[in-house]
Amino acid sequence: MIKYIDSYDFFACQLDNQRCRLLALPWEDVLVAHILPRLPLMQLFDLQRVSKRFRALIRLFFTKRTTFELVGHHVPKVAFFSLVKDNNVLRKLLLESCSSWLTDNDLLPVVSRNPRLQTLDLSGCNGLTRHALVAVSLTCVHLRHLAVARCDFVDGPSLRSLADHCGELRSLDLSGCCRLTDATICYLAKKCVRLTFLSLAVNENITDESVEDVAKNCRGLEHLDLTCCLRVRDVSIRTVAEYCPKLQSLKVKHCHHVTESSLEPLRKRKVLIDVHPPPRRDRLSLAVDCGPYVNIQPLSARLLPSGLNADPLRAHMNGPAKVSDPWKNHPSFPPVMPHLQSPSHLLTLHPSCLVLALRCSSSPSLWSL
Known part of the structure; x- marks a missing residue:
């Protein structure tokens, strides 16, 4: 296993006293499948400049790759296109690091070539419009995990399209999507009944009506984030406790109308809650x-x-x-x-x-x- 590349000459020269060449190894079965996935992304880009054969190898690797996790890196537009221009087998695409330049014209060709996409992260990509989300819903009907946190373009019509065509959704992050209302969330809950993770955080439009509909329709819910949903009260939290027996975590920080009376039954079930219980007085x-x-x-x-x-x-x-x-x-x-x-x-x-x-x-x- 190669952990670090000291220089390009390492690959150009023969290994072990001319007994073996790196490029002589099987490309797809060894290099693409086991060695290149362990190298950092930036070194893969640099490796293309060693020789024409290395350029062909890296292009083959990007073509066969099913996952692109562009997280924690500032990826330029040119580099992004070189990564995905020939790929049609993507299953997982995380584009949060491309939020500064990503537009509909950049994303839609990639989505159209990869209809079997299952995981997509567009968090913070405010250069997109509602048409991008509609295109994703119409093309990637097997989508299971979607994150559109802090995306201003997410509104009622685009989310309804997602609910109509992506019924297999398991995880949906709508944190900070402040244009969504109770009516849209209730519609989503009736269509996407297999949700196990849902975040409605930082949305003052969300009320007990949304939370109760989610609880009654998505009974396999395991993680629910209601942080800063200021209009949520105890009545909806009790509904969640009643209809969601698989619940593992609940976030209600800064929900000032949610009290310990509705959270105590969940604590007894070992549900993780981000609000600490009030202290008890053992002596007077x-x-x-x-x-x-x-x-x-x-x-x-x-x-x-x-x-x-x-x-x-x-x-x-x-x-x-x-x-x-x-x-x-x-x-x-x-x-x-x-x-x-x-x-x-x-x-x-x-x-x-x-x-x-x-x-x-x-x-x-x-x-x-």
Whole structure:
């Protein structure tokens, strides 16, 4: 396996002391099938300039190639045409890196020669028009994966054409396609019932009506992206939970009307959600602005001062005391506080029922119940 090319002379010279030449290897069975696919794209372009035979080899490789993933590279228009001009067996074409110059005139000839295309990524290609998407839908009827994120040309008529002719769609990315409305998404959901991935992110036109129709018709849905769909509410999320048992991930970030009440059933099913659950409060604390730290503990009989019995204490617990308070003048305890209340004002603590252990501190006080 060749991992890196140091110079063009490496291919022009004989290998292993003139016992073998690279071009003497079988082209289609060895070079095209196993060696050239491991080389970077830019080196393949440079390799064409070594000799006429290498140029013929690279052209054969591009002609037989079924996948072009032009991601992360700025591909000039001339290079793109040299890649695909003779190819009619494409199955996967990712053109996001061509978004700066790609137009209908550049794309339509490629689409017309490759009717068996199954995966197409046109994300951000705003040089195209609705006619390009209509042409794709009419030609590539076996299309399974389509990404048109951030494409302003995607509108109701072009998406309806896609839904009518590409019923085998499994994945559809419509993120940022702000011209789409509920009516179009509902039409799509009824036609493309095999969808497993759908993104409607960053579209303020999407409401509960769209989400509910998608859930009821696309019951094999596994991934749903509703990020920044500001009009989506809990009612549609509950419908998704009810009708989509295979759901694996749900994105509802910045959907301010979606609350934990609709997300909790999905969390119990181990569905990945991009919104964290609210924190739980395991203990109740009451902050007091002034005073020392106070720990409140139940009174036990062994803590009573000598000479006192529990009968006056029981009298205080059963109701208003008519006898004198045994703690009133006892020197071991500070002055009593008549009542302590919880934040809900439902709990009243009487000093005769508690032992107060005080610890002075300069920081704000905390009553722990």
